[in-house]
Amino acid sequence: MKPLLDNKTISLIVTKDCQLRCKYCYFIGKNSQEKMSFDIAKSAIDYIIDNESLFPEKRVFWEFIGGEPMLEVKLIDSICDYITEQTYIKGHKWFCSNHFTIATNGINYGTKDVQKFISKHNHNLSIAITIDGTRIKHDMNRIYKNGRGSYDTILKNIPLWLSQFPDVGTKVTISSQDIPYIKDSVLHIFSLGIKTVHINCVFENVWVNGDAELFQEQLIQLADSMIDNELYEDYYCSFWDERFIGKPIDWRKDPSNWCGSGNMLSVDASGNFYPCNRFTQFSLRDKNARIIGNVNDGINLNYLRPFLCLDKFTQSNQECLNCEVASGCAWCQGENFDVADTPTIYQRSTAICEMHKARVRANNYYWNKLYRKLELEGKREEFEKNKKDFNIGTTC
């Protein structure tokens, strides 16, 4: 198989348990029973390492997810050891590029077990703590089972995390009810010392009339604050992108799919393979899980084909294909599948359309305002020369 990307992301769903019950979380079947056994993890890793031709990518990210993955940090530690050992013993090309990534809610970040794990693997480990912004916004969604907010617990661990992973950003998810807090939340995250904020609207159809206008206004206010306070030099917010947002797309010349499902591989506690986490049963509301194999039989390549064949034309409606601001409009293949009229991954959900257009207008405002300011100050040339080349970042 020819690689479409240089990097492979392999997700191991180590647990379906979590201390939190975030209101927007797309994992809808959380439980404390389904935990990955080490034997299943070993079988998955053996299959992947022994079938190198199916995984031609140069580098690999081994991602541990949940639920809350840090609940199973001892298991993760054993899995990381096994991956390192087996890629070395078998002379696998990934031995030098194995990288472990974890996105955690940060609740048990400071515990002895987690800290021991970090000190052991810190040479090839990235950990991101997700914090949604101000206390109000964070606690609005990120709550414990008893309804209590998790902000205070997580905040305590931020300084330690930043001292260990200063370059890793955080990821913020926006749903309808927290739109009024976007500006304050992003600025609050910056004030904590977190310099990179990946932020996106949920793909689910949660939006109501007036959300797009409110969203646009929040983004304009954020733009004003970031520019007036000159935060643009050292801080990054993924709302702002000069090159890739809000342009028409010639889908004849650039047919590529937005979503990376199919180029990723996800493994659950039963040893089933999925094109990404979003196709597991506990992430789907209305459709059956889309399993593409298992650790015993391997990947059914026929089940994988539709994911690797996805292009813009085949799944988009005419309005999307003709859209003047199409670039940067994201979609999640799993959400598309879940809301499609038939059990297909080839029907793109447009729930996010108005939110994307609002973001495009705010993004245009940001760059026009910023460049005008820099020109008036005679600093534009210097800014362009020195500006950091951030990529768009993750959207799911």
Next chain:
Amino acid sequence: MMQYLIVLLDDAAASYCHYSVNKPIRPIELDTLRRAIRYAMMENLMIQFVYPEKQIQEDLRVEIETIDHHKLMPVSYSDYNQADVLLYKSIKEWLHDDKEKSESICVVCTDKYSMFAQSEEISKALNTQKRLNFIMTDIDTFTDDDFTQYKSVLEQWSNTINLSFKKGKILQFNLLTDRLFLSKMNNCQAGVSNITLAPNGHFYVCPAFYYEDETNDIGNLSSGVTMNNAQLFKLDYSPLCRHCDAYQCCRCVWLNKRTTLEVNIPSHEQCVVAHLERNASRKLLNSIRISSTFIPEQQIKEIEYLDPFEILGENQTFK
């Protein structure tokens, strides 16, 4: 554009394609048939009636004649001589059938091993037929060894057809000669130019969808056809097929759904089988041209892949 309505006259109507019939005898009701004919007339559809082995009732027989149509009949049907298309459920049945059928269109359903095992006999019998369609019912089980064997039997049959051409007789055998004459895709078109009406009065993309799951209907005679994502059945919406030149491929959307879970994406096995046929047709064309000028405008270019998925990256841009 919808052009054909396939009407199953009985739940046990003979199979003419990849699917198997798994229901007991249950004739279509006269009222359902009348409404189907009325629907076809109003929608300008040509009906293709598919018959069971058991003789149909007289009232149905009379009703059928009220509309222009085609008859697809199992060869064991008592009035088989009225058939526009004769259906055989095995190669054995076709080879051993001593009825006069040289002017008939024959559809033979077969599994791969019967076809490989009887390739010699098939080769000899090709000459006896005006038009022959082989339908393999187990394409999804093809292995690399099967591909090798299939390539070999196609070459064997190709020699027979070439010899026949030299003698001035043009044979029509779907696996080898269709591609010689095609300049664009000529696929099954289920869901695009034809739909199926089952005896229960519901529409299906094709009979295979009915026999797989009766709840898979796309409407009924009262509501009409209500297909969601109908565009996915069209050629342009298949990222692999829209660039492909294995024009003779049946491009079975039911097999697609079964093997890849998407109606618009063919399996590796379906693609390789179609490309083995395409490449064999190319060789046949070149062989025929050694001794005669034969459809000079036709070009089947040499390609290095058997599965268009192998060149997906290069081929994904839309032409």
